[in-house]
Amino acid sequence: MAPELLSLYGPMLRSRLFEEAVAKLWNDGLISGEMHLGTGEEAIIAGVVAQLGESDAMALDHRGTAALLMRGVDPVSILRELLGYPDGLCGGMGGHMHLFSKEHLAASSGIVGAEGPAAAGFALSAQYLNSGAVAVAFFGEGAMNQGMLMESLNLASTWNLPALFVCKNDGWAITSRSEKMTGGDLNERARGLGVPAVEFDGWDVLEVWEAACAAIERARSGQGPTFLHARCVHLEGHFLGMQLLRIVREPLREMPEIAIPLARSFLRPGGAALRERMAGLKEVLAAVLSSLRDPRRDSAYDPVQRARKTLLADAARLQSLEDRIEQEISRVLKAALEEARP
Amino acid sequence: MAPELLSLYGPMLRSRLFEEAVAKLWNDGLISGEMHLGTGEEAIIAGVVAQLGESDAMALDHRGTAALLMRGVDPVSILRELLGYPDGLCGGMGGHMHLFSKEHLAASSGIVGAEGPAAAGFALSAQYLNSGAVAVAFFGEGAMNQGMLMESLNLASTWNLPALFVCKNDGWAITSRSEKMTGGDLNERARGLGVPAVEFDGWDVLEVWEAACAAIERARSGQGPTFLHARCVHLEGHFLGMQLLRIVREPLREMPEIAIPLARSFLRPGGAALRERMAGLKEVLAAVLSSLRDPRRDSAYDPVQRARKTLLADAARLQSLEDRIEQEISRVLKAALEEARP
């Protein structure tokens, strides 16, 4: 039976606020390197992770923060890891894309598709040690074109492993529209690898919960892996500072920097005929335009806003939860920043 | 329109006799390393290769000899390559699994699945250079679990490449039954990668020809790749000297060598409970038994025998063709061996 919406809303909001704090620290230059937020996919993570227990394992991609938080990893230690402190989750050795918590059986990888083999291995341990546990892989739809992920679906199927392959389909792989780069249908692909597929809206946390519940039940009872295909929208685009989103958000500032060399190159002698050049230009513009048209700011696709709308029916309870979470996150932020770097 | 059966029988018989000569040389110790024959898959190769022209390219696996022969590569130079002579096809540098002929745009690889990327690249050249040419990949059903091959189907689909992916499904990958190692259905898998799939009997050369004709037509006219899925039986098993086949053929000589250590290990203290041990034993026996039951000696699955049966209707014509081919192969053998190693 599905839990109360509020109990799933809490972790989502908590993750959202946490990641917004991360974004701020990143923008302030306190966090280095790339930063891929999971804002927009919280419902997918929450709907699955809420059902995981002690011996269940997770293989995470470059957006692993939400899953770690929801699984119970100490938020201060995550933040201090991102800040590069020696007492961070990984002693400052891992960082954003390489977050590991042995205690929670959670491992990240910045290599697209590597979640597949990892989840298969975790599931093998569960199967062999007969723990009734499951392993979950979280990855994007772009990763479904990476051979090792496809291989892993097949391996999980032939070994009948207790694994969930959760595809968070936001339609984008950095600047590429995944539909242009993907032949056939991903559900059919999963089935062609021997893994049953279920597709659903990833912005509706209860829908996610239901789908995950059935898949976890299947896995725990020895019936093998499931491919969970969830649509979602990444509110912050691929990563922070992403040029395509900057153009959309600050066209006047960003456009000239791009447009001038583009125009110059377009006009440069030597090269293709005009038709070809126009086709190239169209491709660039299409990417910018589809970023513009992207439903990123439509709150219907924001899992946190969406759940909140329903929960407004009991505004008082909602308020008290939100207050509590906000306070927690600001405490976390303070704790992470306050103690001087050891 | 399909050609006369006799014109396809010729190349098949020629290849068969050539490979039988190779087997003899290998058994005599004149050819080193592993030796994977293509005996039993001649109809698949013939039905496709008969329709290839000058700018068409082939990506071959560890059984590339038949395709090279049928494509017109000098048989003496192939034999001298296998013998390791400096004037062999590749100067003695490549050998059985690494046969290359630039002139015929034919490249082999001993890496399972590597035919996929190779065919995609050849097809890209064809597409870009606008030659109307096609690229063909030949590989086994076991290779369909290798990530790079699956990736290549998807790439060919998204780039709409003029490629044929020809899967020669003999049901075996060395000592493993591929059905046990493969989840789902390969045709569905190909479709899930955006490539239409056609399945047919690979021992019937006319059936192969028809399927290939449609696929080649599709490719040449810019309609993209096709997955051709052909069932076949490898008459000599995985490679020459293969233990499973030796057991089947000479059980009295081979069984003791295997059975004694097996029994000893089965009885050894320490290890699994009897039930588990029995399950292990069953698995070993199943492999041996399914080798025994393998339809290898049923001539219905032998494409050469099969075509011959039909052709017997005009025995005189058949005889003269066979005589001619036999003479050619014995000339080839003589020429390859006669001139002293330079």
Next chain:
Amino acid sequence: MRTMFFTQAVDDALAQAMADDPRFILFGEDVPLLRRNLLVRFGPGRVRGTPISESAFLGAGVAAAMTGLRPVVEIYMVDFLGVCMDALLNHAAKVEAFSGGKWTAPVVVRVPCGGGYGDGGQHEQSLWGWLAHIPGLTVLVPSTPADAGGLMLAALRHDGPVVFLEHKLLSEMWLEFMGSGARRTVQFDVPAEGRKGAVPRRWDPVPIGKAVLRRTGDDVTIVSVGVGVHRALEAAQVLDTEGISAGVLDLRTVSPLDIVAVREAVARSGRLLVVDEDYEGFGLSGELSAVVLEAGISCKYARVCTKTTIPYARDREDQVLPNCERICAGIRRLMQ
């Protein structure tokens, strides 16, 4: 003389070659957007996006190179070659040998490498020595915009597979993309001469396999590539004030090595210090010592390399990657 940024120079040389010869095509993940200036000039037929399928499209690049095209294949980071090494190890590098010298695969693999901007150990490796271990691969690591453009042109004309490594710390483009993300709040230790510099009006190839002496010096020869060259120059200047005269040899090509230049310089100075951002063991630093010893040259030797997985924390990263202090300390020890 024009001046250009590092990646701008590479793209400019590439554009020159593409304008001259229609066989050059370009593909990789996000290439249409990342190389949009080439896309709008040469069209979508020649500048293509790919799925996240490195094994398929790198392998396809090798095969396309065997059949008349001259592909430039982009891989996002050298670290990701792990998923598709087969295409380099067993195919690109071996076609020529396997075919008895009759067939080659003139593919250029263009790939960012290197650290110093806090992206963590799976995203900042160098791996040039690792690649150079494989016979049949040419491995280029330019350290200035002029060399970057010139070596790209040489790579494009080379009749075999070339891995062209672009250090992210030198690349205005990659550093913005993966490091700063347009933030003004972060700073990296970017070598100015590496980032931007004078380039010729029209590109000529910089010869493959030729090192260049960036600084003469009698007491010790520092040999390096990429960002390491600039760290070495910085160290040489510091040491100058201590009366130590250090020469800096920029290999530019890791494979094939300019053995003659290395031996000559070391024979003269009698001291060799290798600065290598790639991993220390079984790589470039060892190879250089072998090359010197094989010639019967006796010298004092030390190396400043990356010994472990690269830490994420910026301060520790700066200690693990070769830096000016470690180089100076190494040389002072050699001088004792």
Next chain:
Amino acid sequence: MRTMFFTQAVDDALAQAMADDPRFILFGEDVPLLRRNLLVRFGPGRVRGTPISESAFLGAGVAAAMTGLRPVVEIYMVDFLGVCMDALLNHAAKVEAFSGGKWTAPVVVRVPCGGGYGDGGQHEQSLWGWLAHIPGLTVLVPSTPADAGGLMLAALRHDGPVVFLEHKLLSEMWLEFMGSGARRTVQFDVPAEGRKGAVPRRWDPVPIGKAVLRRTGDDVTIVSVGVGVHRALEAAQVLDTEGISAGVLDLRTVSPLDIVAVREAVARSGRLLVVDEDYEGFGLSGELSAVVLEAGISCKYARVCTKTTIPYARDREDQVLPNCERICAGIRRLMQ
């Protein structure tokens, strides 16, 4: 004392460990048939076949090792690691560092390597130096049955990823499988002491990172691994008749190197000859020279390695792989 063949010894040590500890499991392509003697003793749960999906099952082995199992993953040949290097390069080798030392991946990758039986250049590589370049990987290359079993046991007990390389020319099993195919008509130059030898009644681990001096000698130190050790011993005997006294150091472990043993031996003899079946450049032979030079030991140095893609033709293969004559010639030059 029992005597055993090389692979028999490895399997025997493995069986001992499996009987003692249920966490050891075994998988790879065709493993049920190839390790049938283990299958019928330990059952199909612990001895599993896999699809031809090296990336998936090697990666799975790494992850399973992180969650309580001790997997032994078999890859058919070291050459095929090209398709799945990511699992070693970016995962197995880095888990410990990334987790701040809190998590390790004790997986053993068991993989045949090496040439000398005419299987061609994509099937006879050694690549131990290539693997050793990656910090975090342990690389073992035994040269005798006793070491093979003992090192396998050490690998199984090691708390991190280990690549265990089994030279096909020493392996009775692989040589039959890939080389002779049960033919009596072919012969290979198989070192007798490597193929079969005395082994202990019960296996004890042979320590990782400890070389062993196979032969003492004053004039020159030959350092090698695997089949190279036997070639070196053969050469040492030949040289003996010429009055040259050559010692032979068998590294057994390529990474971590037994630096102390190497330095000690070379400091004494003043001459180092490396015999390495792996590729010459940017590998073991270079690393050994660096290790010696770093210690300030001056020596004469030469190497006999594989310089190019390995030819298929048996006679040319025997020239390209290190052989007795090349070693002798190298040493004679060093003695001048």
